[in-house]
Amino acid sequence: MRKYELLAAQLASQIEKGVWLPGEKLPSLRKQAEQSGYSLMTVLHAYQMLESQGVLAARERSGYSVSASVSVPQGRSRAIQPTEAVSVNDFVFEVLQASRNIHTLSLGFAYPDPALFPRQQLNKAVASAAKQISLMAALDNLPPGxxxxxxxxxxxxxxxxxxxxPDEIVITAGALEALSLSLQAATRPGDWVVIEAPAFYGAMQTLERLGLKAVxxxxxxxxxxxxxxLERAFQAYDVKACWLMSNFQNPIGYSLSNDKKLQLAQLLANYQVVLIEDDVYGELYEGDVPPVPVKQFDCSDNVMLxxxxxxxxxxxxxxxxxxxxxxxxxxxxxQLMSTLATSTPIQLSLVEYLSTKNYEKHLKTLRKTLAARKKxxxxxxxxxLKGIATxxxxxxxxxxxLEFDSHxxxxxxxxxxxxxxxxxxxxKLFTLNDAFSHCLRINASFQLTESSKALLQKFFQQVREHVNRSALS
Known part of the structure; x- marks a missing residue:
């Protein structure tokens, strides 16, 4: 068997096993030659052979992709999902507006129970900072902060x-601005960006606003x-950046092990992809050992934390x-071209507060409370939900x-x-398709009182009836 026939057989086997999915772009001729060790001509002959068999499809200036007619092995179709036009804003807006009602039991709320924050200490810090604001304070607190x-x-x-x-840190108006500015620094409109599935809805909203394509x-x-x-996505698409959570991922809550974080950092280096690492939950760990971000394993300046x-x-x-x-x-x-700068009084207030030991005391209490309430x-x-949800x-x-049956x-x-x-x-809030329409995210930071238990018992009884009806239809 000739070299190009061997390579063609290898690629056909990968496609059959679901390594490459219908519509996915294969590595370019040059990249495939580098990875396989074959010559450019050998790779070209292999691709052309698979094209003649209907396994691959050639597109002008886009290279070769797996033919849409190739069957997909069961269980692999959800692993990678490309979306050229991202549109999620309407439903996200509806859900967030509903969460503003102070009379609701806010299990869909994205933030911890506000009652857990040290309001009095923060108010004192704000008052103290206000007395120290000088005429030059606004200039002193311009970017980077x-x-x-x-x-x-x-x-x-x-x-x-x-x-x-400290010189690489830029203070922003919240994490979402930090994430958005980072993404703009790493991409241009029309670029491919990897996001998680399910993903934080803010990532999808930002991609939509910036005209980026999602994998x-x-x-x-x-x-x-x-x-x-993730590596297959890097090979199939010209990915410029990823937006990922390595610690306490929203909505699932899973954290990557240090071994996986190291592997991820190596993948980013190998394919020269920038990671926009969303670590807003990093302080909310259980136990005595804080998790480290992927940034800790980055040796190629590819991670923006x-x-x-x-x-x-x-x-x-x-x-x-x-x-x-x-x-x-x-x-x-x-930042200077968009929001100009982050609020000067807020920056000074946090300097005042963080300079004391109050933050560490607050965090220790917060972590224990969150762990107990979630349990x-x-x-x-x-x-x-016994018997109807995982x-x-x-x-x-x-x-x-919460994961219910697919129906x-x-x-x-x-x-x-x-x-x-x-x-x-x-x-539906966390996906670009219907892949997770059978799931719910629950905020467990609120205290379970007798009244909230009674309300939840009534609601989840209705859920059980809904599930039973869905199973029969």
């Missing part, structure tokens, strides 16, 4: 074993991000940051991921919950 605040953030990372210079890579509730599928105080201290301050490495100056320029909610829901509960964070429509459950003054987050 307050120097003392950036040093305090860098020291917090150092305490976790992560070496980040969704599956996150399994028990095993996390599928790194093999984003976080904020919104989930660990107070949501209303809207202050975040990005450790952007060599792209820090680019991020600063983009209580998990036990409670396990009884209510509840995925991971260490850290405050989300539970269950959780968007209908979400609307039934609203009628009872309960909000939940339906799976």
């Amino acid at each position: 307050n120097e003392a605040l950036r040093q305090l953030i860098a020291k917090r990372y150092a305490a976790r074993g992560v070496d980040i210079s 969704s890579v599956e996150v399994d509730p028990e095993h996390g991000l599928d790194l093999a599928s 984003c976080s904020s105080f919104s989930k660990s201290l107070v949501a209303g301050f809207r202050l975040g940051w990005v450790a952007a490495g060599s792209r820090a100056l680019d991020v600063q320029k983009r 209580a909610m998990h036990q409670f829901l396990s009884q209510l 509840i995925h509960c991971h260490s850290g964070g405050y989300f539970l991921w 269950v429509d959780t968007t209908s459950l979400y609307r039934e919950a609203l009628d009872m003054n309960i909000t939940v987050a339906p799976g």
Whole structure:
């Protein structure tokens, strides 16, 4: 058998096993030659042979893709999902508006119970900072942001074993601005970006706003991000960036092991893809050992680490940051052209607060409270949903991921919950298709009272009836 026939047989076998899916673009001739060790001419002959057999399809200026007519092995179709036109805003807006009602039981809320934040201490910090604001304070706190605040953030990372210079940190108006500016620094409109499936809806909204194309890579509730599928996405598409959560992923709650984080960092280096790392839940771990971000394993300046105080201290301050490495100056320029700068009083207030030991004391209490409340909610829901749902509960964070049978429509459950003054987050909120329409995200940070238990018992009895009706239809 000739060399090109051997390569063609190898590729055909990979396609048959679902390594390459219908419509996926194969590596370019040059990249395939580098990976396989064959010559460019050998690779070309192999691709042309598979094209003549109907296995591959050639597109002008786009290379070769797996033919759409190739059958997909069962269970592989969801691993990678390309989407050229991202559109999620309408439904996200509807769900977030519903969560604003103060009279609801807000299990669809994205933030921890506001009652867990140290309001009095923060108010004192704001008052103290207000007295110190000078005429030059606005200039002193322009991008990259307050120097003392950036040093305090860098020291917090150092305490976790992560070496980040204050000079690479840019203070932003919340984590979402940090993530958005980072994505703009790494991409141009029309580029392919990898997001998770299911994903934080803010990632999909940002891609839609920036005119970017999404490649969704599956996150399994028990095993996390599928790194093999991620590499296939890198090979099949000209991916410029990824937007991923390595710690306490929203909505599933799973955290990658250090081994997987290292593998991920190596993949990024091999394919020269930028990671926009969303680490807003990183402080909300259980136990004594804090998780490290993928940034810790980055040796190629490919990771832009984003976080904020919104989930660990107070949501209303809207202050975040990005450790952007060599792209820090680019991020600063983009911020100056958009929001100009982050609120000066808020930056000074956080310098005041973080300079005390109050934050560490608050975090220790918060972590214990969240862990206890999540355990209580998990036990409670396990009884209510026995036999009709799988509840995925991971260490850290405050989300539970509920998975019903595939025939269950959780968007209908979400609307039934609203009628009872309960909000939940339906799976449709976290996907570009219908892959997770049978799932719910539950915020377990709120205390279970007798009244909330009674309300939830009534609602989930309706859920059980809904599930039974769906099974019969």
